[in-house]
Amino acid sequence: MIAKAAVILSVVALASAGVVQLAHGYAGEGYGHEAVAYAPVAQYGHEDTHVDYHAHPKYDYSYSVSDPHTGDHKTQHEARDGDVVKGEYSLLQPDGSFRKVTYTADDHNGFNAVVHNTAPVVHHEYH
Numbered sequence: 001m002i003a004k005a006a007v008i009l010s011v012v013a014l015a016s017a018g019v020v021q022l023a024h025g026y027a028g029e030g031y032g033h034e035a036v037a038y039a040p041v042a043q044y045g046h047e048d049t050h051v052d053y054h055a056h057p058k059y060d061y062s063y064s065v066s067d068p069h070t071g072d073h074k075t076q077h078e079a080r081d082g083d084v085v086k087g088e089y090s091l092l093q094p095d096g097s098f099r100k101v102t103y104t105a106d107d108h109n110g111f112n113a114v115v116h117n118t119a120p121v122v123h124h125e126y127h
Contacts, residue, residue, distance in 0.1 A: 056082055083107050096121030 062077035071092070078087030083106055090100040097120040103113040 058082070093120075 058081050060079045062075070064075040066073050071094075074089065074091035076087070076089035078085065080086075085105040086103070088100065088102040090098065092098055098118040100116045101113055102116075103111065105111040
């Protein structure tokens with residue numbers, strides 16, 4: 001869980017810094033949006049290039065994975081407008097339970113998350 005949060009926060013930070021552009025592309029069955037990283041390009045001889053590091057941060061990001069072969073099923077969506085971030089992610093856990101986390105973050109309330117878990121799916125064998 002901590003690793004996933006670190007990855008999500010890293011993508012958010014890179015998107016806010018303009019290093020990652022979020023693109024819609026086909027990467028195989030069940031895949032939707034993907035993050036595409038671009039390295040900053042040095043502007044030699046163009047010293048008059050201005051980068052506004054205080055621009056109003058705004059983005060809308062989402063992705064999903066549905067792989068029946070591995071059982072990997074998850075989605076994530078996040079939107080930011082200024083200092084307000086709202087999002088949610090969900091995943092099918094190995095025991096068959098489903099977890100959905102909805103979160104918000106802003107300067108006034110800080111980071112708040114609500115976690116919903118469903119009971120594991122139990123398959124009964126009948127003889």
